[in-house]
Amino acid sequence: MHDAPTWDPQQYLRHAGHRTRPFHDLLTRINELPPQQGPARIADLGCGPGNVTALLAERWPDAHITGYDNSLEMLKEAELYAGPTKGGGHLDFSVADAADWAPDEPHDLIVSNAALQWVPGHADSFARWIESLKPGGTFAFQVPGNFTSPSHALLGELCDAPPWRDRLKTHGRRFVHILGPADYLERLADLGCETDVWETTYVQLLHGDDPVLDWVKGTALRPVLTALEDDPAARDAFLTEFRDLLRKAYPTGRHGTVFPFRRIFAVARKPETADS
Numbered sequence: 001m002h003d004a005p006t007w008d009p010q011q012y013l014r015h016a017g018h019r020t021r022p023f024h025d026l027l028t029r030i031n032e033l034p035p036q037q038g039p040a041r042i043a044d045l046g047c048g049p050g051n052v053t054a055l056l057a058e059r060w061p062d063a064h065i066t067g068y069d070n071s072l073e074m075l076k077e078a079e080l081y082a083g084p085t086k087g088g089g090h091l092d093f094s095v096a097d098a099a100d101w102a103p104d105e106p107h108d109l110i111v112s113n114a115a116l117q118w119v120p121g122h123a124d125s126f127a128r129w130i131e132s133l134k135p136g137g138t139f140a141f142q143v144p145g146n147f148t149s150p151s152h153a154l155l156g157e158l159c160d161a162p163p164w165r166d167r168l169k170t171h172g173r174r175f176v177h178i179l180g181p182a183d184y185l186e187r188l189a190d191l192g193c194e195t196d197v198w199e200t201t202y203v204q205l206l207h208g209d210d211p212v213l214d215w216v217k218g219t220a221l222r223p224v225l226t227a228l229e230d231d232p233a234a235r236d237a238f239l240t241e242f243r244d245l246l247r248k249a250y251p252t253g254r255h256g257t258v259f260p261f262r263r264i265f266a267v268a269r270k271p272e273t274a275d276s
């Protein structure tokens, strides 16, 4: 497995509006949770700075919700949201690697937003996660599906080219294991779930200087920035080269910089009974 990159919650949150919209869209497709006596149990895998986990608490205010992440930087930020929720529920955060995370009790909902692209082989965990859902429970996730777009393809090409190749190796191509929407649908349907899978390209309008570079500094560039952490001159040289490539690929238009972003969504509901 790759080394985990260092995350910068503040850089990530600079585009929080655009980054949160797909989570709202995912939430609208999640039906009610199974009826029960006690509080619903919800997990958010790869919760990041916790702002989307807090949206889960708004939708299910009496639930016990735990956000899991393997970045201590992100969890420190997320802790600001921890505590009792307004409907008598509870929100907490915990360190965990989604690659081997397994719930220790039956869950009503397992959610992951913009995180599983960092977890190679994540689809092999679907069976384990769905097994741990209560009957009628839901597993829902969203992953970026834009890894052939210039922002990511150019990053891969630059990392593969001299003089960067020896130092950056595969850091520009971390997401090749993301499946297509039809593959996700088949995997989840094979597990007996009612599935709802779709894709959307958000045509995002960004503002400011070099906004696409600023965007990827919060996400896809993290492995490169981590690898060059101890060599600021090399980091700056890399950023200048990459910035120039991005300027050509995403020129500033009359209204700002248009940055199309494809995302893949899946909602899988476990049947109420074995044969329902």
Ligand SMILES: C[S@@+](CC[C@H](N)C(=O)[O-])C[C@H]1O[C@@H](n2cnc3c(N)ncnc32)[C@H](O)[C@@H]1O
Binding pocket: 007, 019, 023, 045, 046, 047, 048, 049, 050, 052, 068, 069, 070, 071, 074, 096, 097, 098, 099, 112, 113, 114, 115, 118, 119, 219
């Ligand atoms: C792009 S952020 C998404 C954060 C949040 N879910 C959101 O929608 O804003 C990706 C998050 O996944 C986390 N992550 C990456 N690999 C992980 C792993 N193997 N286990 C747990 N978290 C992981 C990162 O630390 C980061 O916080």
